[in-house]
Amino acid sequence: MSKVKYTDRSISAKELMYAVASMVIGVGIFNLPRYITTVTNGIDGVISILVMGGIVLGIVWIMGQFVRMFPGKGIYEILLGIIPKPLALPLIIIYGAFFALLAAYEIRAIAEITKKYLLPNTSSDSLSLLFLLVTLYALFGSRTALIRINSMFLPVVLIVSLLLVVLNIRIMHFDNFYPLLTTDLQGYGSGMINIFFSFTGISIILSYSYLVNEPDKASSAAVKGVFISIIIYTLVFVSCVAVFSNLGTDFLENPTIELGKEIELPGGFFERFESVYFTIWIMTIFNTTSMSIDSSLVVLESLFKKVKKETLIVILSPIIFFVSMVPIGMEGLEAMGTFIGRLSLALIAIVPVPLYIIAKIRGVKS
Amino acid sequence: MKKEVNSQIDHSPLLSNSLSSNLEGIQTTLGPTPDLKMLQYEIRNTSLTILYMADLVDSDKLQNILKSIKYIRYAPPVESSLFEQMYSDIYLTAQTAKVTKMNDVINHLLNGKTIILMDSINEGFSVDTYGGKVRAIEEPQTESLIRGPKVSFTEEIGVNIAMIRKQITDENLKIETFVIGERGKKKVALLYIGDVINPAIVEEARHRLQHISIDAPIDSGIIEQSIEDNFLSPFPQFISTERPDKVALSLLQGRLAIIPDQTANALIAPISILDTVQAPEDYYERWHIGSLLRMLRAFAVFISLFLPSFYIALVSFHQGLIPSRLAFSIAASREGVPFPAFVEALMMAITMELLREAGLRLPKPIGQTIGIVGGIVIGEAAVQAGIVSTVMVIVIAITAIASFTLPVYSMGVTYRILLFSFIFAAGMMGLYGISLAFIVLVVHIVNLTSLGIPYAAPLAPIFINDWKELFLRLPISFIKKRPVFLDTVDEVRSEKEE
Numbered sequence: 001m002s003k004v005k006y007t008d009r010s011i012s013a014k015e016l017m018y019a020v021a022s023m024v025i026g027v028g029i030f031n032l033p034r035y036i037t038t039v040t041n042g043i044d045g046v047i048s049i050l051v052m053g054g055i056v057l058g059i060v061w062i063m064g065q066f067v068r069m070f071p072g073k074g075i076y077e078i079l080l081g082i083i084p085k086p087l088a089l090p091l092i093i094i095y096g097a098f099f100a101l102l103a104a105y106e107i108r109a110i111a112e113i114t115k116k117y118l119l120p121n122t123s124s125d126s127l128s129l130l131f132l133l134v135t136l137y138a139l140f141g142s143r144t145a146l147i148r149i150n151s152m153f154l155p156v157v158l159i160v161s162l163l164l165v166v167l168n169i170r171i172m173h174f175d176n177f178y179p180l181l182t183t184d185l186q187g188y189g190s191g192m193i194n195i196f197f198s199f200t201g202i203s204i205i206l207s208y209s210y211l212v213n214e215p216d217k218a219s220s221a222a223v224k225g226v227f228i229s230i231i232i233y234t235l236v237f238v239s240c241v242a243v244f245s246n247l248g249t250d251f252l253e254n255p256t257i258e259l260g261k262e263i264e265l266p267g268g269f270f271e272r273f274e275s276v277y278f279t280i281w282i283m284t285i286f287n288t289t290s291m292s293i294d295s296s297l298v299v300l301e302s303l304f305k306k307v308k309k310e311t312l313i314v315i316l317s318p319i320i321f322f323v324s325m326v327p328i329g330m331e332g333l334e335a336m337g338t339f340i341g342r343l344s345l346a347l348i349a350i351v352p353v354p355l356y357i358i359a360k361i362r363g364v365k366s
Numbered sequence: 367m368k369k370e371v372n373s374q375i376d377h378s379p380l381l382s383n384s385l386s387s388n389l390e391g392i393q394t395t396l397g398p399t400p401d402l403k404m405l406q407y408e409i410r411n412t413s414l415t416i417l418y419m420a421d422l423v424d425s426d427k428l429q430n431i432l433k434s435i436k437y438i439r440y441a442p443p444v445e446s447s448l449f450e451q452m453y454s455d456i457y458l459t460a461q462t463a464k465v466t467k468m469n470d471v472i473n474h475l476l477n478g479k480t481i482i483l484m485d486s487i488n489e490g491f492s493v494d495t496y497g498g499k500v501r502a503i504e505e506p507q508t509e510s511l512i513r514g515p516k517v518s519f520t521e522e523i524g525v526n527i528a529m530i531r532k533q534i535t536d537e538n539l540k541i542e543t544f545v546i547g548e549r550g551k552k553k554v555a556l557l558y559i560g561d562v563i564n565p566a567i568v569e570e571a572r573h574r575l576q577h578i579s580i581d582a583p584i585d586s587g588i589i590e591q592s593i594e595d596n597f598l599s600p601f602p603q604f605i606s607t608e609r610p611d612k613v614a615l616s617l618l619q620g621r622l623a624i625i626p627d628q629t630a631n632a633l634i635a636p637i638s639i640l641d642t643v644q645a646p647e648d649y650y651e652r653w654h655i656g657s658l659l660r661m662l663r664a665f666a667v668f669i670s671l672f673l674p675s676f677y678i679a680l681v682s683f684h685q686g687l688i689p690s691r692l693a694f695s696i697a698a699s700r701e702g703v704p705f706p707a708f709v710e711a712l713m714m715a716i717t718m719e720l721l722r723e724a725g726l727r728l729p730k731p732i733g734q735t736i737g738i739v740g741g742i743v744i745g746e747a748a749v750q751a752g753i754v755s756t757v758m759v760i761v762i763a764i765t766a767i768a769s770f771t772l773p774v775y776s777m778g779v780t781y782r783i784l785l786f787s788f789i790f791a792a793g794m795m796g797l798y799g800i801s802l803a804f805i806v807l808v809v810h811i812v813n814l815t816s817l818g819i820p821y822a823a824p825l826a827p828i829f830i831n832d833w834k835e836l837f838l839r840l841p842i843s844f845i846k847k848r849p850v851f852l853d854t855v856d857e858v859r860s861e862k863e864e
Binding site: 003004005006007012015019053067114118119122129130131134137138142145146149150151152153178246272275276280282286322 | 426439454566567683684686687716796797798800801802805806808809812813815818820821822825827828852853
């Protein structure tokens with residue numbers, strides 16, 4: 001039977017690019033400038049972003065190569081193709097658990113920030129529960145649709161981010177950039193480690209590897225997706241430093257959102273842009289969260305092949321919700337974020353490299 | 367091409383040799399009915415009966431049959447039998463078929479055909495005399511337009527198909543006919559341009575049409591509901607239109623149309639969410655006008671979905687977002703209003719819906735009353751009584767006006783339904799609620815399909831080339847390609863180089 005080209009379950013390289021970009025740009029961007037300014041001086045953090053960005057581009061390229069080597073294979077099959085099962089099994093379980101943890105963090109973070117900026121009188125657990133329910137609605141739908149939602153939200157999010165920068169130009173002080181290059185090497189290093197959390201999403205390419213219908217283009221698509229996020233991160237960081245100065249950024253809990261506070265929209269309909277900005281940003285966090293949970297589901301599905309996706313969702317979602325309730329207050333959340341960042345550094349930044357080398361040595365061919 | 371749906375094995379009795387027993391059989395089947403007409407003739411010692419249902423037949427066509435009978439009656443006898451002679455004679459002027467089964471005779475009679483039976487022959491023949499009183503072609507009533515062809519569909523399938531044929535004189539305009547319904551068997555035509563549309567779409571539509579099982583497709587809406595992708599969705603998955611030009615344009619884009627008999631609407635599919643903002647007139651006017659109007663409609667969609675909920679969110683939850691001057695004037699207008707903004711909006715929105723529905727139901731001469739009542743009650747009295755604030759009246763009025771700008775009626779209704787869910791979301795959780803409700807909406811749209819084609823098509827999955835006709839309508843010379851999301855066989859609209 002003839003088919004309309006794109007109505008099967010696969011995703012194109014372009015859709016992968018959008019997915020990677022919006023997966024990467026998540027909650028991380030709210031705190032990103034602060035994470036960097038705490039360890040660097042002036043505008044020096046840009047170097048950290050760019051260097052880390054470069055490394056991430058490399059990692060994501062390697063991940064794309066895995067997709068090329070094993071077209072149509074899921075992440076667990078890829079792992080089994082490279083390393084023996086006793087190694088692959090714990091790795092995949094950690095990977096799945098990591099994404100569940102990330103989703104829990106995002107759900108809690110969105111609730112806390114909503115409470116802070118939009119609904120101060122509502123309890124954060126009801127806010128996060130509602131958010132989780134919306135995410136579940138998306139998860140119960142088709143996976144392809146879940147990925148395609150990115151291409152609807154990403155343009156909006158990018159435009160709003162650019163607006164955030166452009167509308168602030170009036171109050172930017174470029175003196176805030178100085179002194180240049182006074183940070184020590186250690187500072188750059190910890191800056192890089194701190195921002196890796198904001199790049200955690202890149203491994204989405206492995207979670208959805210089996211859906212990509214153009215495996216050869218996977219690497220370049222993912223690289224482009226990450227590139228978009230590097231540009232956004234750099235722009236946001238530079239404008240934060242230009243507006244608040246390095247020290248000022250340091251004192252703000254969510255400097256990126258505060259950036260919106262300074263904006264006065266012409267026309268006199270809205271005063272504080274930050275709430276509007278955050279409202280729109282909820283969409284991208286939704287994307288990140290839904291794809292995180294979905295990544296966990298992909299792992300679970302590959303481990304329990306006979307169980308239906310719906311059953312897995314029903315089992316997994318309460319766990320995620322309870323985990324999201326564990327951290328106490330903003331400090332607890334911050335600690336959780338740091339933990340996730342370190343874990344992701346080990347799991348996503350470091351692990352793929354030896355895997356790639358092993359695959360090359362063992363001569364795995366596509 | 368004709369396909370019998372739900373064909374069962376036919377056990378119906380055959381016609382017998384005796385005319386009187388045949389006639390008796392017909393009369394017992396139909397019962398005592400005033401509109402069954404029988405004309406008895408006696409030609410060359412053979413009795414002959416002409417049967418038809420009054421008002422179902424076209425009198426001119428009937429006259430033709432009578433004329434040829436008259437001619438045969440007085441003409442010198444020929445070698446062939448009377449039956450053969452008549453058959454071949456009438457065959458020249460009208461679509462004629464032989465019938466041998468009682469069931470067929472009844473069916474043909476009920477479908478406006480004229481049956482001629484003779485004594486001592488166990489078959490008869492039916493002549494297509496379908497006609498009767500029909501409505502003339504009129505200007506479109508519900509989709510009025512300034513510029514463009516001012517014709518609309520009638521209830522006659524033949525006339526409607528001819529209207530499309532006049533627009534698209536292509537040999538590849540394919541028309542398949544299906545017969546649908548158990549008790550009200552009706553023709554339903556499936557139209558598409560064979561070498562443009564993706565065959566998978568046609569196959570899907572054909573498959574669905576063949577599996578309809580309903581009593582009688584009284585209107586296109588019943589067919590639509592029998593073949594739609596998702597019956598839970600508030601979004602229509604077919605566009606219903608009364609304008610042949612809209613159908614023709616859609617066919618050229620690579621879509622298909624379903625035209626049922628006895629309804630003045632055609633269905634167009636597959637469609638996408640963006641058809642909400644697209645009207646055929648955009649292509650008739652010059653591109654600046656087309657583009658601006660499209661953007662205006664896109665803006666109207668947002669207004670009609672979000673304005674009241676946004677107002678509620680701002681007034682009840684995020685007063686800080688309103689600049690102080692505006693906040694003062696809103697606060698002044700809300701002075702003395704006893705209800706929260708959410709209740710206020712709900713009351714006004716429901717009143718608006720009541721007015722709209724009442725305006726539709728009332729006969730035209732007293733229809734204006736509703737305008738006066740609505741204008742005075744809502745605009746003046748409610749505000750003066752201190753039940754609602756003036757700002758809320760403005761908000762609801764603008765929302766209503768915005769929802770009127772949409773070219774597809776059923777989509778407009780969808781947005782009105784969704785408006786209420788957004789009002790509830792805003793009333794509960796402010797901007798956060800609106801944002802979540804919007805996400806749910808987008809998730810739903812992305813998951814939805816129309817004849818298997820994603821409903822959010824040029825946006826998700828993304829087709830940059832189709833964006834030329836998204837909210838803009840670029841000059842005709844720029845849009846050489848047919849919509850990519852429909853995956854057409856013939857991708858280019860015109861291959862002539864200029």
